[in-house]
Amino acid sequence: MKTSLFILLSLLSAAVLHAAEMKTSTAPAKSVIEIWVWGGPSQLETFDPKPNAGKEYNNGLKAIPTNVPGIEISEMLPELAKHADKYSIIRSMTHPHRGHETATYLMQTGREPGGGRVYPAIGAVVAMFKSKEYQGELPPYIVLTVPKGRFSEAGFLGDAYAPLVTGGNPAASTFAVDGIVPPGGQTRDAIKRRMEFYKKLDTFGRELGSERVTREFDEAGKQAESVILGDAAAVFDLSLESDEMRNRYGRNSFGQACLVARRLVEYGVPYVTINAQGWDSHKRHFETMKQKTAEMDRAVAALLDDLAKRELLNSTLIWWSGEFGRTPKIDRHAPWNGGRNHFSDCFSSMVAGGGFLGGKVVGESDATGEKVKSRPVAPQDLLGSIYERCGIDPDGPLPNPVNLQVPVLPPESKAGRLRELYPAGDIQK
Amino acid sequence: MKKILFLMLLGFALLSCGDSASAQLYEKRQDVPIRTALDQAMLRRWQAVNLPVSKEASDGVLLRRATLALTGSLPTWQEVRSYCRDESPDKYEKLVDRLLADSRFTDYWTMKWADALRIKSEFPINLWPNAVYGYHRFIRQAVAENRPLDQFARQLLNATGSNFRTPEANFFRATADRSPEGIARAAMLTLLGSRPEHWSKAEQQRFASCFRDVAFKKTMEWKEEIVYLANPEQDRRQAFADYLFAPPQNRFAIAMAHRLWFWMFGQALDCEADNLPAEAFENPTPAARLLAKELASNGYDLRKFCRMLALSAPFRVSPLPAAGTSGDEARAAFAAFPMRRLDAEVLDDAIADLTGVPSKYASVIPEPFSILPPEKHTVTLEDGSIGNSFLTIFGRPSRDAGRLDERPNDVTAKQRLWLFNSAELYRKLQKLQRRKELQKAWAEQRIELMYLMTLSRKPNAKETALSLDEFQSRKGNYKWQFWTELAWHLVNSREFLYQH
Numbered sequence: 003m004k005t006s007l008f009i010l011l012s013l014l015s016a017a018v019l020h021a022a023e024m025k026t027s028t029a030p031a032k033s034v035i036e037i038w039v040w041g042g043p044s045q046l047e048t049f050d051p052k053p054n055a056g057k058e059y060n061n062g063l064k065a066i067p068t069n070v071p072g073i074e075i076s077e078m079l080p081e082l083a084k085h086a087d088k089y090s091i092i093r094s095m096t097h098p099h100r101g102h103e104t105a106t107y108l109m110q111t112g113r114e115p116g117g118g119r120v121y122p123a124i125g126a127v128v129a130m131f132k133s134k135e136y137q138g139e140l141p142p143y144i145v146l147t148v149p150k151g152r153f154s155e156a157g158f159l160g161d162a163y164a165p166l167v168t169g170g171n172p173a174a175s176t177f178a179v180d181g182i183v184p185p186g187g188q189t190r191d192a193i194k195r196r197m198e199f200y201k202k203l204d205t206f207g208r209e210l211g212s213e214r215v216t217r218e219f220d221e222a223g224k225q226a227e228s229v230i231l232g233d234a235a236a237v238f239d240l241s242l243e244s245d246e247m248r249n250r251y252g253r254n255s256f257g258q259a260c261l262v263a264r265r266l267v268e269y270g271v272p273y274v275t276i277n278a279q280g281w282d283s284h285k286r287h288f289e290t291m292k293q294k295t296a297e298m299d300r301a302v303a304a305l306l307d308d309l310a311k312r313e314l315l316n317s318t319l320i321w322w323s324g325e326f327g328r329t330p331k332i333d334r335h336a337p338w339n340g341g342r343n344h345f346s347d348c349f350s351s352m353v354a355g356g357g358f359l360g361g362k363v364v365g366e367s368d369a370t371g372e373k374v375k376s377r378p379v380a381p382q383d384l385l386g387s388i389y390e391r392c393g394i395d396p397d398g399p400l401p402n403p404v405n406l407q408v409p410v411l412p413p414e415s416k417a418g419r420l421r422e423l424y425p426a427g428d429i430q431k
Numbered sequence: 432m433k434k435i436l437f438l439m440l441l442g443f444a445l446l447s448c449g450d451s452a453s454a455q456l457y458e459k460r461q462d463v464p465i466r467t468a469l470d471q472a473m474l475r476r477w478q479a480v481n482l483p484v485s486k487e488a489s490d491g492v493l494l495r496r497a498t499l500a501l502t503g504s505l506p507t508w509q510e511v512r513s514y515c516r517d518e519s520p521d522k523y524e525k526l527v528d529r530l531l532a533d534s535r536f537t538d539y540w541t542m543k544w545a546d547a548l549r550i551k552s553e554f555p556i557n558l559w560p561n562a563v564y565g566y567h568r569f570i571r572q573a574v575a576e577n578r579p580l581d582q583f584a585r586q587l588l589n590a591t592g593s594n595f596r597t598p599e600a601n602f603f604r605a606t607a608d609r610s611p612e613g614i615a616r617a618a619m620l621t622l623l624g625s626r627p628e629h630w631s632k633a634e635q636q637r638f639a640s641c642f643r644d645v646a647f648k649k650t651m652e653w654k655e656e657i658v659y660l661a662n663p664e665q666d667r668r669q670a671f672a673d674y675l676f677a678p679p680q681n682r683f684a685i686a687m688a689h690r691l692w693f694w695m696f697g698q699a700l701d702c703e704a705d706n707l708p709a710e711a712f713e714n715p716t717p718a719a720r721l722l723a724k725e726l727a728s729n730g731y732d733l734r735k736f737c738r739m740l741a742l743s744a745p746f747r748v749s750p751l752p753a754a755g756t757s758g759d760e761a762r763a764a765f766a767a768f769p770m771r772r773l774d775a776e777v778l779d780d781a782i783a784d785l786t787g788v789p790s791k792y793a794s795v796i797p798e799p800f801s802i803l804p805p806e807k808h809t810v811t812l813e814d815g816s817i818g819n820s821f822l823t824i825f826g827r828p829s830r831d832a833g834r835l836d837e838r839p840n841d842v843t844a845k846q847r848l849w850l851f852n853s854a855e856l857y858r859k860l861q862k863l864q865r866r867k868e869l870q871k872a873w874a875e876q877r878i879e880l881m882y883l884m885t886l887s888r889k890p891n892a893k894e895t896a897l898s899l900d901e902f903q904s905r906k907g908n909y910k911w912q913f914w915t916e917l918a919w920h921l922v923n924s925r926e927f928l929y930q931h
Contacts, residue, residue, distance in 0.1 A: 103554040118608035118616060120555055120831045141845065149820070151794070153554045154829040161839050167820050178854050180820070181845070185854035196916060202897055205453050206926035209751055213758030215770045218842050219925050225844035226851055 030393030031319040031356030033267040034128055036275040037260075037302065039324040040150065041102070041282025044342050045350040046330060046371060047291045048298075049091045051076040055370045059330050061288055061340075070361040078295035081303035087361040088306045088315065089354035090423050094365025094374040095323070097381050100344040102282075105325035107153055112382035112411045119406075122157035124385050125273045127410065129163045130401070131394045132272035139225070139234045140182075141166040143273045144266055146259040150277055158404045165275065172240060172258035179238045182229065193230060237269045238262060250304045257301035264308055267318050281324060284341040287332070306354060319356020319391050323384070324349070330371035348374045351384060356391045358423045380415040387420040456489060456888055457931075458749035463487040469725075470744035472718040473765055482756055482766045485748040490515050491888035492750055492931065493523060496768065497741055498887075499930045500695050501530040503539030503777045503810050504784065508868075508883035527741045531734045534575075538811045540733070541571040542776065543694050547621050547705075548587075548605055549833040551815030552794075555607035556830065558594075559654040560801065560814065565598035566605070567813040580687055580731040581676065584622050588672050591658050593650070600658040603645050607831065614642040615671075620833060622675060624686030625707045641671040680712045681727055688722035691733070693835060695740045697771030697930065698762070705835045750931040770929045772840045775825035779809040782922065785884055786859040787866065792819050824849050842928070850923050860918040869914075874902055877914065885921040 046052055051065040051074065065074040068086030075083055075091070082089075099105040104115045110123035122130075129143035136142050143165040149155075156164040168179045176183065184193060210216050229235070240248060240258060243265075251257040256278050263274045278298065283290040302322065309315040327349025328342035348367045354360060365377035386396035389410060396411040396419075462484045465474050477484065488496065494514045498506045506514070514526065530536060545567055549556050552563050573583050590600040603609070606617040612627075615638040619625050627635045644661040645668070660666060675683040689704040689711070701716050702708065715723065722736075729735045740746055745765040752761035761767035773781065779790050789805040794817040801817065809822070815830035824845050828837035850856065863869070869877055878898045882890040890898070902913045921927055 103557070107554055115555060116608060118555075118606065118613050118832065120607070120829065149823065151553075151816075154831065157831075161826055161841075161843065164823065166845060167823065169820055180853045180855055181824075181849035182852065183854075184852050185857040196919075199897075199901060199916075200920050200923060203894065203920050204924060205456065205891070205894060206924065206931070209454055209457060210925075211752065211758050213752070213762070215762075215842075215929070216758070216925075219847075219928075222842045222844045222847045226847035229844070229848055230852055 029317070029357075031391045032132075032317040033271060033319070034125075034273050034356070034388065034392065035263045035267060035305070035318060035320045036125065036273070037320065037322040038150065038275055038277050039281050039298075039322065040277050040279050042105075042324040042326045042328055042344055042349075043281045043294075044283065044287070044291060044328040045093070045348075045367075046328075046342075047076050047078050047288075047295055049075050049079075049350040049352060050093045050367055050371055052330065052369070052371050055330070058332055059370055061332060073361070073363055076295070078291060079299045081299045082306075085303050085306045088310060089320070089352050089360050090358060090362040090364060090420075092351045092353070092364045092379050092384065092420070093348075093367050094377050094379050095327075095349045095351050095381075095384065096374050096378050097326070097346050100326065100346050102325060102344075103153065105344075105346060106150060109323065109325045109381045109385075110150075110153075110155070111157070112385040120153055120157040122159040122163065122400075123153075123155040124388065125165060125275055126156040126159050126163040127400070128273045128389075128392055128394065129165075130159060131392070133163075136270060136272050138270045139229045139232050140237065140266070140269065140271055142271065143275075144168065144271055145275045145277065146262055147172065147255065148277055148279065158402055158406070160403055165273075168238070168262075171255050172238075172262050173253055173255045177238050177240055177258070177262065179235075182235050183238055184230065184235070190231065197227065234269070237265050240265075247308075250300075250308075252297055252300040252304070254297050254301075256297050257304070260301040260305045264305060264312075264314075267309075267314060268312070283328070284343055285338055287328075287341045309355065315355040316357060317355075319358065319388060320354040321351065321384070321388055322353070323351035348372065351379075353384075353388070353420070353423065356388075357425060358387075358391060358420070359425065362423060364420055364422060377417050378415065379417065379420070382411045383414050383417065383419050386411050386414050387423070390419065390424075453891060453893075454751060456891060457492050457751055458486040458489055461487060463744045463748050465744055467739075467743065469718060469721050469739070472721055473743070473745045476718070476764050477766045480760060480764055482761055482764055483753050485744075485753060485761075485766045486751075487747055488749050488768065489888075491886075493747060494526065495887035496746070496750075496930060497523075497527060497530060499773070499777065500746075501527070501539070501737060501741065502533050502535035503542070503774065503780070504535050505781050505885075506887050508880055511883050511887045523747075524742065527738055530741075531738060535808075535810075536734075537571060537575045538808065539777075540694075541567070541574045542810050542812075544570045544574065545813070545815070546828045546830055546838065547690075547833050547835075548602065549617075549815070549830045550605065550813065551830045553816040556605050556815075558601060558605055561654060562594040562598070562601050562604065562656075563814045565595055566601040569598040574733070577732060577734050580726075580733060581683060582731070584675070584683060585672055588618070588622070588668050589666070591660060594656045594658065595652070597658075603642075603658050604647070604656060605833075609645075609647065611639040611642040611645070614645060615639045617833065618642070618671060620705050622686065623682055623707075624689055624705045625709075625711075626705075629706075629708045638671065641667050643667060681723060682712050684723040684727040684731075685712055685715055685719060687731070688719060688726050688736075690835075691726075691736055692722065692740065695737060695746070696765070696769055697840060698765070698769035703835065768931060770931045772825075772842050772846075772929055774838065774840065775822045775827040776809040776812070778825060778928070779821055782856070782859060783809070785918075785922075786863045788859040788862050790819060790821070792817050794818075821849070821855075847923075850928075856922070857915070857919065860922065861915050863918050864914050874899060878917070881914075881917055881921060885918070886924070886926050 046060060052060050053065045064077045066077045066083050067074055068083040070086040073086050097108055099108055107115045111121040113121045125143045133142045145165040145167045147168045147170055149167045170178045251261040259276045263276055266274045280294055309318055326344055326346035329345040333341050333343060365379055366375040368375045389396040397409050400408050400410045494506050550563055550567055552558055552560050586599050587602040590597055590602055592600045594601050594604055603614055606613050616627055646659055646661045648657050689700055692700045693704040701719055726736050748768055750768045752758040752767040762769045783789050790809055826839040869880060872880055878895055879889055898917055905913055
């Protein structure tokens with residue numbers, strides 16, 4: 003059975019190579035940073051403010067102009083307002099699921115839940131396609147700092163493309179990524195010495211000859227050793243950044259996670275997810291938003307600015323979204339007392355870099371933000387656009403170890419992928 | 432030049448294989464006894480690929496292997512000592528009987544069923560917590576009282592009612608696809624050990640039609656659901672049960688024999704135990720036929736069946752392939768015990784038991800919060816949606832489809848990285864030194880105890896000398912740090928990480 007698995011994997015990588023041959027006129031994005039605003043961020047307090055809809059909708063909050071004439075965003079995002087030329091806003095995201103788990107699944111896989119199969123999330127798929135060209139020692143898919151946990155992100159692709167979830171707190175004095183950063187500040191020499199002694203003690207291993215289990219164990223050990231003794235752990239070492247740089251991102255867990263994401267992308271990791279927590283604001287919505295948007299605003303603006311200055315924004319694609327948005331009309335009844343609930347009819351996402359044009363708005367919501375007014379964008383349209391920018395054909399076959407004959411994504415919706423955000427002359431399928 | 436190098440390597444290889452002193456840690460000098468018809472059937476398999484009769488595993492290995500396979504835990508150092516000192520001829524039989532009566536047998540085998548029956552709150556199964564706990568309790572009760580497996584299967588297949596009050600009714604809810612086809616697929620997978628692909632279109636339709644009338648309705652209670660029959664006059668599900676048990680094949684007995692074998696050995700008897708082709712029922716191999724017959728004639732008794740497997744020759748063989756044979760071939764034929772990395776939950780519990788530091792779990796499900804007692808073993812976690820990153824790294828099953836291959840027992844770089852380098856593991860291992868029996872022990876005793884605790888055997892003279900030298904060559908704080916490091920070395924060793 004194991005042998006057939008091996009053959010299957012080799013076939014799989016051949017299929018990956020074949021599928022990755024799609025041509026784009028601009029170089030495809032090398033890395034993706036997903037900012038997953040877990041729980042459902044309010045579109046009104048971020049990218050789709052409704053200053054004229056009345057207090058029952060906007061609670062008196064205003065919109066502010068950005069550095070792109072004609073685009074206004076919420077006054078909660080003053081820093082992002084200075085960088086609107088670097089990103090584009092989608093104000094017409096829409097899908098039918100209002101439960102966290104089904105909506106997360108749909109937004110992450112582009113597929114309707116059900117049918118007895120769990121499809122892989124976009125992070126696992128990109129990691130699979132990109133792992134041929136990626137040569138780093140860190141895994142190709144890294145999640146900062148907690149897993150989404152709603153479903154297994156690798157789906158039927160299996161463990162090989164499951165993310166490495168860092169744990170730890172990047173805002174702490176050391177960002178202890180369990181398993182990567184050696185415990186107790188052990189030196190390289192101490193680790194080397196320990197490894198040598200370890201090999202001497204392997205009585206059982208010496209009794210075994212070369213066979214599949216021993217080769218698998220030794221190969222995994224070699225890879226692990228190269229991470230420990232190589233330079234990979236330094237990627238997580240934020241003390242290598244200046245205080246000024248760390249402050250720019252904000253000295254909180256989310257802000258520092260964005261800084262780590264930049265370092266990971268510099269290292270070459272193809273897919274990085276930051277799971278931002280605390281956005282499921284049924285109650286105390288406006289108090290929560292005040293703190294959350296401040297952290298988000300500062301960190302994402304710093305990330306965009308930093309990547310642009312390092313000339314990494316073209317090769318790095320950023321997407322920002324939750325599984326849905328929140329009800330535009332404020333719920334003042336008990337027990338919510340001024341909260342916003344789950345809302346998926348119309349909400350906002352954001353994309354930047356990776357060859358996406360900046361300074362644009364895709365789609366519109368109606369006057370109160372309760373309905374899509376023009377150009378609806380379905381989850382598979384957004385994901386399909388990200389795949390295309392990464393040089394992955396969303397209509398091509400999805401290689402998999404369970405012999406399913408399926409495309410990477412289901413067909414795009416009528417309004418289609420975000421081609422209005424592709425550079426002129428780029429792929430038009 | 433190349434030739435000389437090759438000869439030198441060969442010489443080294445021969446020298447190290449000839450180190451009979453360390454081979455005796457793992458196997459006895461005598462062959463494994465061939466006693467039953469099953470043993471004979473396995474012997475014929477070995478002969479068919481020209482493998483000699485295997486040596487029998489050493490006492491320590493067999494104690495560890497049986498304890499892991501039956502109870503998902505490691506023997507304590509006291510158990511290892513007293514077992515190895517025991518000279519009664521039936522000590523292994525007594526051990527197996529004691530393990531089968533242990534509550535950890537119930538816990539561990541409940542977990543296996545909970546994987547197969549997809550017990551989790553969240554996507555894509557969405558049982559939700561109340562049903563998770565009810566259903567889990569139902570299964571645990573069945574395993575605890577050793578309910579005959581045929582009766583257990585019929586209870587699942589015949590259930591109707593509230594998912595809270597008749598927990599076995601969750602059998603029909605615990606599938607990502609609740610259409611008749613989806614339920615048929617789940618029922619086939621779990622009870623027939625097969626998949627629709629192996630059957631004709633007409634047969635597939637026949638299976639689906641057995642579940643055509645299964646319907647669901649909500650109640651006023653949050654997440655309560657009633658499973659009922661749309662046409663109560665005629666329970667079509669009976670046709671599926673009839674098919675399972677129909678003579679002459681008795682497909683249920685064949686399916687269960689394959690499944691239980693896989694659960695004991697970690698390697699399929701003939702072909703994937705939940706992906707059996709029609710051929711496996713029409714024309715089973717001699718071993719499969721024997722096992723199925725045994726299971727049916729002993730009244731589908733789980734413990735009796737496990738006992739038979741634990742006492743069989745293939746379970747008692749050496750973990751080392753016989754000299755001059757290929758390890759892969761020997762293991763494939765069950766002539767050397769299949770090495771399997773410890774299950775994620777078992778490894779988590781082993782480290783917790785060893786160090787006295789319990790594991791922590793998290794669940795992103797916001798309501799209702801579960802408070803789990805610190806002494807809870809990971810094996811007993813009811814809900815597949817509650818876990819931690821350790822369990823993810825070590826491949827705990829997703830319980831998405833309930834397939835056996837959802838539990839990958841392979842060894843990955845991520846796992847070895849964690850074991851080499853985890854601060855959490857290091858902190859736990861530091862606590863190991865606080866165990867009373869270790870604090871009182873002198874260096875040499877300490878080394879022996881740590882080997883007994885982790886590898887379930889004494890160190891040999893070479894191993895003791897290596898550790899002693901290393902300890903004595905160190906100074907100050909660095910000297911005491913050695914004990915945590917030794918624990919780290921042992922936990923990282925393949926001998927610890929594999930059930931061998």
